[in-house]
Amino acid sequence: MRLFITEVTEMSAGNYCVAGWDAQAQRMIRPLPNGQNWTSALLQQHAVTPGAAIDVFNNGHVHNGMYPHSTEDTPINTATIQHIAPAQARWFGVGAPPVGGSVQLAFGGHVAHNSVWNGALQGVFVPVGTQVGSLAAISLDRGQIDFVDEFGKLKALVNDGQFTYKLAVSSLALKSAWGQGGIPAVIHALPNAGQVHVRLGLARAFDMPAHKCYMMVNGVNW
Known part of the structure:
Protein backbone atom coordinates (compact mmCIF):
# COMPACT_ATOMS: atom_id res chain seq x y z
CA MET A 1 0.00 0.00 0.00
CA ALA A 85 9.42 10.61 -4.43
CA PRO A 86 5.94 12.18 -4.22
CA ALA A 87 4.38 14.93 -6.21
CA GLN A 88 3.95 18.21 -4.36
CA ALA A 89 2.40 17.54 -0.95
CA ARG A 90 -1.33 18.21 -1.03
CA TRP A 91 -2.96 19.10 2.29
CA PHE A 92 -6.19 20.66 1.01
CA GLY A 93 -8.80 19.86 -1.61
CA VAL A 94 -9.25 16.84 -3.85
CA GLY A 95 -6.99 13.94 -2.95
CA ALA A 96 -5.86 15.42 0.37
CA PRO A 97 -6.35 13.65 3.70
CA PRO A 98 -9.83 14.54 5.01
CA VAL A 99 -10.48 17.15 7.68
CA GLY A 100 -13.31 17.43 10.19
CA GLY A 101 -15.43 20.53 10.63
CA SER A 102 -14.48 20.67 14.31
CA VAL A 103 -12.47 18.72 16.86
CA GLN A 104 -15.65 17.04 18.08
CA LEU A 105 -16.76 16.05 14.58
CA ALA A 106 -13.28 14.82 13.67
CA PHE A 107 -13.63 12.13 16.35
CA GLY A 108 -17.24 11.23 15.73
CA GLY A 109 -18.67 13.26 18.61
CA HIS A 110 -16.86 11.21 21.26
CA VAL A 111 -14.55 13.93 22.64
CA ALA A 112 -14.67 14.61 26.40
CA HIS A 113 -12.50 16.62 28.79
CA ASN A 114 -11.47 16.67 32.42
CA SER A 115 -11.64 20.39 33.20
CA VAL A 116 -11.78 23.96 31.92
CA TRP A 117 -9.13 26.53 32.81
CA ASN A 118 -8.90 30.08 31.48
CA GLY A 119 -11.48 29.25 28.86
CA ALA A 120 -9.65 26.21 27.47
CA LEU A 121 -10.74 22.58 27.68
CA GLN A 122 -8.00 20.52 29.33
CA GLY A 123 -7.39 16.80 29.64
CA VAL A 124 -9.17 16.26 26.31
CA PHE A 125 -9.76 12.58 25.56
CA VAL A 126 -11.76 9.87 23.82
CA PRO A 127 -12.72 6.85 25.95
CA VAL A 128 -10.83 3.60 25.43
CA GLY A 129 -12.86 1.13 23.38
CA THR A 130 -14.63 3.77 21.31
CA GLN A 131 -14.98 2.53 17.74
CA VAL A 132 -13.72 5.63 16.02
CA GLY A 133 -10.41 6.59 14.43
CA SER A 134 -7.52 7.62 16.66
CA LEU A 135 -6.13 9.91 13.92
CA ALA A 136 -7.90 12.93 12.45
CA ALA A 137 -7.38 16.48 11.25
CA ILE A 138 -9.04 19.88 11.14
CA SER A 139 -8.44 22.86 8.88
CA LEU A 140 -7.84 26.17 10.67
CA ASP A 141 -6.71 29.68 9.99
CA ARG A 142 -3.17 30.10 11.26
CA GLY A 143 -4.45 32.50 13.94
CA GLN A 144 -6.59 29.76 15.48
CA ILE A 145 -3.62 27.82 16.87
CA ASP A 146 -1.04 29.10 19.33
CA PHE A 147 1.64 27.53 21.50
CA VAL A 148 2.70 27.84 25.14
CA ASP A 149 5.37 26.36 27.38
CA GLU A 150 3.60 24.89 30.38
CA PHE A 151 5.76 23.47 33.17
CA GLY A 152 8.45 22.50 30.67
CA LYS A 153 6.01 20.92 28.21
CA LEU A 154 5.01 22.21 24.77
CA LYS A 155 1.26 22.73 24.55
CA ALA A 156 -1.00 23.99 21.77
CA LEU A 157 -4.11 26.14 22.13
CA VAL A 158 -6.44 25.06 19.33
CA ASN A 159 -9.58 27.13 18.66
CA ASP A 160 -11.86 25.32 16.23
CA GLY A 161 -14.52 28.04 16.33
CA GLN A 162 -16.55 26.18 18.95
CA PHE A 163 -14.11 25.62 21.80
CA THR A 164 -10.48 26.23 22.68
CA TYR A 165 -8.56 23.05 23.47
CA LYS A 166 -5.26 22.90 25.32
CA LEU A 167 -3.40 19.88 23.92
CA ALA A 168 0.03 18.37 24.35
CA VAL A 169 2.22 18.53 21.24
CA SER A 170 3.68 15.23 19.98
CA SER A 171 4.84 16.41 16.53
CA LEU A 172 8.52 15.59 16.07
CA ALA A 173 9.11 18.71 13.96
CA LEU A 174 7.46 21.09 16.43
CA LYS A 175 9.08 19.48 19.47
CA SER A 176 12.47 19.66 17.78
CA ALA A 177 11.99 23.37 17.02
CA TRP A 178 10.89 24.00 20.60
CA GLY A 179 13.88 22.14 21.98
CA GLN A 180 16.23 24.28 19.90
CA GLY A 181 14.70 27.71 20.47
CA GLY A 182 11.59 27.60 22.61
CA ILE A 183 8.23 29.04 21.59
CA PRO A 184 9.78 31.63 19.19
CA ALA A 185 11.34 28.77 17.19
CA VAL A 186 7.99 26.96 17.01
CA ILE A 187 6.28 30.12 15.72
CA HIS A 188 9.09 30.69 13.22
CA ALA A 189 8.67 27.13 11.89
CA LEU A 190 5.07 27.88 10.85
CA PRO A 191 3.60 30.31 8.31
CA ASN A 192 2.54 33.73 9.58
CA ALA A 193 -0.94 33.46 8.09
CA GLY A 194 -3.17 31.35 5.88
CA GLN A 195 -4.83 27.98 6.18
CA VAL A 196 -3.18 25.13 8.08
CA HIS A 197 -3.97 21.41 8.23
CA VAL A 198 -3.73 20.44 11.90
CA ARG A 199 -3.15 16.76 12.65
CA LEU A 200 -4.75 15.42 15.82
CA GLY A 201 -4.09 12.05 17.41
CA LEU A 202 -4.97 10.09 20.50
CA ALA A 203 -2.32 8.71 22.82
CA ARG A 204 -2.62 5.11 23.91
CA ALA A 205 -4.17 4.98 27.37
CA PHE A 206 -1.66 4.88 30.20
CA ASP A 207 -3.93 5.20 33.22
CA MET A 208 -4.77 2.05 35.16
CA PRO A 209 -7.30 0.77 34.53
CA ALA A 210 -6.95 2.16 31.01
CA HIS A 211 -9.95 4.26 30.07
CA LYS A 212 -8.82 7.57 28.52
CA CYS A 213 -6.92 8.20 25.28
CA TYR A 214 -5.70 11.78 25.54
CA MET A 215 -5.61 14.03 22.48
CA MET A 216 -2.41 15.56 21.08
CA VAL A 217 -1.36 17.80 18.20
CA ASN A 218 0.52 15.47 15.86
CA GLY A 219 1.52 18.12 13.34
CA VAL A 220 0.74 21.35 11.51
CA ASN A 221 1.01 21.29 7.71
CA TRP A 222 0.28 23.73 4.90
Whole structure:
Protein backbone atom coordinates (compact mmCIF):
# COMPACT_ATOMS: atom_id res chain seq x y z
CA MET A 1 0.00 0.00 0.00
CA ARG A 2 1.16 3.54 -0.70
CA LEU A 3 0.96 6.00 2.18
CA PHE A 4 1.15 9.78 2.08
CA ILE A 5 2.85 10.53 5.40
CA THR A 6 0.70 12.87 7.47
CA GLU A 7 2.53 12.84 10.79
CA VAL A 8 5.68 11.73 12.58
CA THR A 9 5.44 11.96 16.36
CA GLU A 10 7.94 11.47 19.15
CA MET A 11 6.67 9.10 21.81
CA SER A 12 9.92 9.08 23.80
CA ALA A 13 13.61 9.48 23.04
CA GLY A 14 14.38 7.25 20.05
CA ASN A 15 10.80 5.99 19.82
CA TYR A 16 8.53 7.36 17.09
CA CYS A 17 5.08 6.84 15.60
CA VAL A 18 4.29 7.33 11.91
CA ALA A 19 0.91 7.63 10.22
CA GLY A 20 -0.22 8.14 6.67
CA TRP A 21 -3.19 8.45 4.34
CA ASP A 22 -3.95 5.50 2.07
CA ALA A 23 -5.67 7.29 -0.81
CA GLN A 24 -6.66 4.05 -2.54
CA ALA A 25 -8.40 2.61 0.52
CA GLN A 26 -9.51 6.06 1.70
CA ARG A 27 -8.35 5.50 5.27
CA MET A 28 -5.65 6.40 7.74
CA ILE A 29 -2.96 3.82 8.46
CA ARG A 30 -0.49 3.57 11.35
CA PRO A 31 2.27 1.38 9.87
CA LEU A 32 4.07 -0.57 12.61
CA PRO A 33 7.41 -2.04 11.44
CA ASN A 34 7.22 -5.69 12.48
CA GLY A 35 4.49 -4.60 14.89
CA GLN A 36 6.66 -1.99 16.65
CA ASN A 37 7.17 1.77 16.68
CA TRP A 38 9.76 3.41 14.43
CA THR A 39 13.36 4.15 15.37
CA SER A 40 15.34 7.25 14.42
CA ALA A 41 17.52 5.11 12.16
CA LEU A 42 14.49 3.75 10.30
CA LEU A 43 13.03 7.24 9.82
CA GLN A 44 16.32 8.48 8.38
CA GLN A 45 16.89 5.41 6.20
CA HIS A 46 13.58 5.92 4.39
CA ALA A 47 13.37 9.75 4.62
CA VAL A 48 10.04 9.52 6.44
CA THR A 49 8.64 13.00 7.06
CA PRO A 50 5.18 14.57 6.64
CA GLY A 51 4.52 15.12 2.96
CA ALA A 52 6.67 12.19 1.84
CA ALA A 53 5.30 8.92 0.49
CA ILE A 54 6.25 5.33 1.20
CA ASP A 55 5.22 1.94 -0.09
CA VAL A 56 4.70 -0.69 2.61
CA PHE A 57 3.30 -4.21 2.79
CA ASN A 58 1.12 -5.63 5.52
CA ASN A 59 2.98 -8.53 7.13
CA GLY A 60 -0.22 -10.53 7.47
CA HIS A 61 -0.39 -10.25 11.25
CA VAL A 62 -3.14 -8.58 13.23
CA HIS A 63 -2.09 -6.04 15.84
CA ASN A 64 -3.80 -7.05 19.08
CA GLY A 65 -4.87 -3.68 20.40
CA MET A 66 -7.97 -1.86 21.53
CA TYR A 67 -10.12 0.74 19.85
CA PRO A 68 -9.73 3.49 18.90
CA HIS A 69 -6.12 2.66 17.91
CA SER A 70 -6.92 -0.67 16.32
CA THR A 71 -8.80 1.31 13.64
CA GLU A 72 -5.45 2.23 12.05
CA ASP A 73 -2.82 -0.11 13.57
CA THR A 74 -1.22 -2.08 10.72
CA PRO A 75 1.88 -4.28 11.23
CA ILE A 76 4.16 -4.08 8.19
CA ASN A 77 7.19 -5.96 6.95
CA THR A 78 10.14 -3.66 7.70
CA ALA A 79 12.18 -5.05 4.81
CA THR A 80 9.57 -3.87 2.28
CA ILE A 81 9.51 -0.16 3.23
CA GLN A 82 10.33 1.93 0.17
CA HIS A 83 10.53 5.72 -0.07
CA ILE A 84 8.66 7.16 -3.04
CA ALA A 85 9.42 10.61 -4.43
CA PRO A 86 5.94 12.18 -4.22
CA ALA A 87 4.38 14.93 -6.21
CA GLN A 88 3.95 18.21 -4.36
CA ALA A 89 2.40 17.54 -0.95
CA ARG A 90 -1.33 18.21 -1.03
CA TRP A 91 -2.96 19.10 2.29
CA PHE A 92 -6.19 20.66 1.01
CA GLY A 93 -8.80 19.86 -1.61
CA VAL A 94 -9.25 16.84 -3.85
CA GLY A 95 -6.99 13.94 -2.95
CA ALA A 96 -5.86 15.42 0.37
CA PRO A 97 -6.35 13.65 3.70
CA PRO A 98 -9.83 14.54 5.01
CA VAL A 99 -10.48 17.15 7.68
CA GLY A 100 -13.31 17.43 10.19
CA GLY A 101 -15.43 20.53 10.63
CA SER A 102 -14.48 20.67 14.31
CA VAL A 103 -12.47 18.72 16.86
CA GLN A 104 -15.65 17.04 18.08
CA LEU A 105 -16.76 16.05 14.58
CA ALA A 106 -13.28 14.82 13.67
CA PHE A 107 -13.63 12.13 16.35
CA GLY A 108 -17.24 11.23 15.73
CA GLY A 109 -18.67 13.26 18.61
CA HIS A 110 -16.86 11.21 21.26
CA VAL A 111 -14.55 13.93 22.64
CA ALA A 112 -14.67 14.61 26.40
CA HIS A 113 -12.50 16.62 28.79
CA ASN A 114 -11.47 16.67 32.42
CA SER A 115 -11.64 20.39 33.20
CA VAL A 116 -11.78 23.96 31.92
CA TRP A 117 -9.13 26.53 32.81
CA ASN A 118 -8.90 30.08 31.48
CA GLY A 119 -11.48 29.25 28.86
CA ALA A 120 -9.65 26.21 27.47
CA LEU A 121 -10.74 22.58 27.68
CA GLN A 122 -8.00 20.52 29.33
CA GLY A 123 -7.39 16.80 29.64
CA VAL A 124 -9.17 16.26 26.31
CA PHE A 125 -9.76 12.58 25.56
CA VAL A 126 -11.76 9.87 23.82
CA PRO A 127 -12.72 6.85 25.95
CA VAL A 128 -10.83 3.60 25.43
CA GLY A 129 -12.86 1.13 23.38
CA THR A 130 -14.63 3.77 21.31
CA GLN A 131 -14.98 2.53 17.74
CA VAL A 132 -13.72 5.63 16.02
CA GLY A 133 -10.41 6.59 14.43
CA SER A 134 -7.52 7.62 16.66
CA LEU A 135 -6.13 9.91 13.92
CA ALA A 136 -7.90 12.93 12.45
CA ALA A 137 -7.38 16.48 11.25
CA ILE A 138 -9.04 19.88 11.14
CA SER A 139 -8.44 22.86 8.88
CA LEU A 140 -7.84 26.17 10.67
CA ASP A 141 -6.71 29.68 9.99
CA ARG A 142 -3.17 30.10 11.26
CA GLY A 143 -4.45 32.50 13.94
CA GLN A 144 -6.59 29.76 15.48
CA ILE A 145 -3.62 27.82 16.87
CA ASP A 146 -1.04 29.10 19.33
CA PHE A 147 1.64 27.53 21.50
CA VAL A 148 2.70 27.84 25.14
CA ASP A 149 5.37 26.36 27.38
CA GLU A 150 3.60 24.89 30.38
CA PHE A 151 5.76 23.47 33.17
CA GLY A 152 8.45 22.50 30.67
CA LYS A 153 6.01 20.92 28.21
CA LEU A 154 5.01 22.21 24.77
CA LYS A 155 1.26 22.73 24.55
CA ALA A 156 -1.00 23.99 21.77
CA LEU A 157 -4.11 26.14 22.13
CA VAL A 158 -6.44 25.06 19.33
CA ASN A 159 -9.58 27.13 18.66
CA ASP A 160 -11.86 25.32 16.23
CA GLY A 161 -14.52 28.04 16.33
CA GLN A 162 -16.55 26.18 18.95
CA PHE A 163 -14.11 25.62 21.80
CA THR A 164 -10.48 26.23 22.68
CA TYR A 165 -8.56 23.05 23.47
CA LYS A 166 -5.26 22.90 25.32
CA LEU A 167 -3.40 19.88 23.92
CA ALA A 168 0.03 18.37 24.35
CA VAL A 169 2.22 18.53 21.24
CA SER A 170 3.68 15.23 19.98
CA SER A 171 4.84 16.41 16.53
CA LEU A 172 8.52 15.59 16.07
CA ALA A 173 9.11 18.71 13.96
CA LEU A 174 7.46 21.09 16.43
CA LYS A 175 9.08 19.48 19.47
CA SER A 176 12.47 19.66 17.78
CA ALA A 177 11.99 23.37 17.02
CA TRP A 178 10.89 24.00 20.60
CA GLY A 179 13.88 22.14 21.98
CA GLN A 180 16.23 24.28 19.90
CA GLY A 181 14.70 27.71 20.47
CA GLY A 182 11.59 27.60 22.61
CA ILE A 183 8.23 29.04 21.59
CA PRO A 184 9.78 31.63 19.19
CA ALA A 185 11.34 28.77 17.19
CA VAL A 186 7.99 26.96 17.01
CA ILE A 187 6.28 30.12 15.72
CA HIS A 188 9.09 30.69 13.22
CA ALA A 189 8.67 27.13 11.89
CA LEU A 190 5.07 27.88 10.85
CA PRO A 191 3.60 30.31 8.31
CA ASN A 192 2.54 33.73 9.58
CA ALA A 193 -0.94 33.46 8.09
CA GLY A 194 -3.17 31.35 5.88
CA GLN A 195 -4.83 27.98 6.18
CA VAL A 196 -3.18 25.13 8.08
CA HIS A 197 -3.97 21.41 8.23
CA VAL A 198 -3.73 20.44 11.90
CA ARG A 199 -3.15 16.76 12.65
CA LEU A 200 -4.75 15.42 15.82
CA GLY A 201 -4.09 12.05 17.41
CA LEU A 202 -4.97 10.09 20.50
CA ALA A 203 -2.32 8.71 22.82
CA ARG A 204 -2.62 5.11 23.91
CA ALA A 205 -4.17 4.98 27.37
CA PHE A 206 -1.66 4.88 30.20
CA ASP A 207 -3.93 5.20 33.22
CA MET A 208 -4.77 2.05 35.16
CA PRO A 209 -7.30 0.77 34.53
CA ALA A 210 -6.95 2.16 31.01
CA HIS A 211 -9.95 4.26 30.07
CA LYS A 212 -8.82 7.57 28.52
CA CYS A 213 -6.92 8.20 25.28
CA TYR A 214 -5.70 11.78 25.54
CA MET A 215 -5.61 14.03 22.48
CA MET A 216 -2.41 15.56 21.08
CA VAL A 217 -1.36 17.80 18.20
CA ASN A 218 0.52 15.47 15.86
CA GLY A 219 1.52 18.12 13.34
CA VAL A 220 0.74 21.35 11.51
CA ASN A 221 1.01 21.29 7.71
CA TRP A 222 0.28 23.73 4.90
